[in-house]
Amino acid sequence: MSPVVGIVMGSDSDWPVMEAAAKALDEFEIAYEVDVVSAHRMPREMIAYGEQAADRGLKVIIAGAGGAAHLPGMLASVTPLPVIGVPVPLKHLDGMDSLLSIVQMPAGVPVATVSVGGARNAGLLAARILAAHDEDLLGRMREFQQDLNDQATEKGKRLRAKVEGTAGFGFNSGK
Numbered sequence: 434m435s436p437v438v439g440i441v442m443g444s445d446s447d448w449p450v451m452e453a454a455a456k457a458l459d460e461f462e463i464a465y466e467v468d469v470v471s472a473h474r475m476p477r478e479m480i481a482y483g484e485q486a487a488d489r490g491l492k493v494i495i496a497g498a499g500g501a502a503h504l505p506g507m508l509a510s511v512t513p514l515p516v517i518g519v520p521v522p523l524k525h526l527d528g529m530d531s532l533l534s535i536v537q538m539p540a541g542v543p544v545a546t547v548s549v550g551g552a553r554n555a556g557l558l559a560a561r562i563l564a565a566h567d568e569d570l571l572g573r574m575r576e577f578q579q580d581l582n583d584q585a586t587e588k589g590k591r592l593r594a595k596v597e598g599t600a601g602f603g604f605n606s607g608k
């Protein structure tokens with residue numbers, strides 16, 4: 434299967450965070466590619482990646498970077514594809530620098546920014562974007578959401594069982 438999602442990051446040091454996006458796509462059997470593409474360190478290659486992504490068959494780009502994270506926004510400036518930005522937390526500033534670099538895009542150049550370190554949600558958001566035009570994937574996303582619902586309900590049951598005597602006020606109580 435040729436990749437439909439491009440997962441790129443400013444450095445291989447981002448992989449421990451970005452791997453969660455790949456795992457989420459694996460769960461939905463969505464084909465992806467991974468690469469290091471840095472706006473700062475390899476600007477020409479970064480522009481080429483963004484310019485060619487749609488013609489190569491990619492549908493969504495997930496871009497993660499730490500610190501002064503210009504990669505997601507720069508990619509969004511040269512591709513018509515949706516770009517999801519993942520702020521990668523580094524040693525200093527806890528990812529706030531990266532978050533603010535990615536989230537405050539000027540009007541006209543959107544980047545869908547997830548939480549600091551939120552690569553799993555980036556993968557799931559990519560899956561939802563693809564599911565909008567794929568009935569089978571849409572069905573699997575609904576099942577995934579039902580699983581989440583069931584797990585949360587279970588957690589409530591377990592908590593109520595543990596905290597005896599306070600089980601009466603939760604909206605799940607009585608189930």
Ligand SMILES: Nc1c(C(=O)O)ncn1[C@@H]1O[C@H](COP(=O)(O)O)[C@@H](O)[C@H]1O
Nearest residue numbers: 443444446471472473498499502503504
């Ligand atoms: N923010 C960017 C960009 C960019 O935005 O183009 N390129 C690399 N980086 C970030 O630099 C951090 C340190 O990289 P190294 O670990 O290679 O020194 C990484 O988090 C990377 O995403």
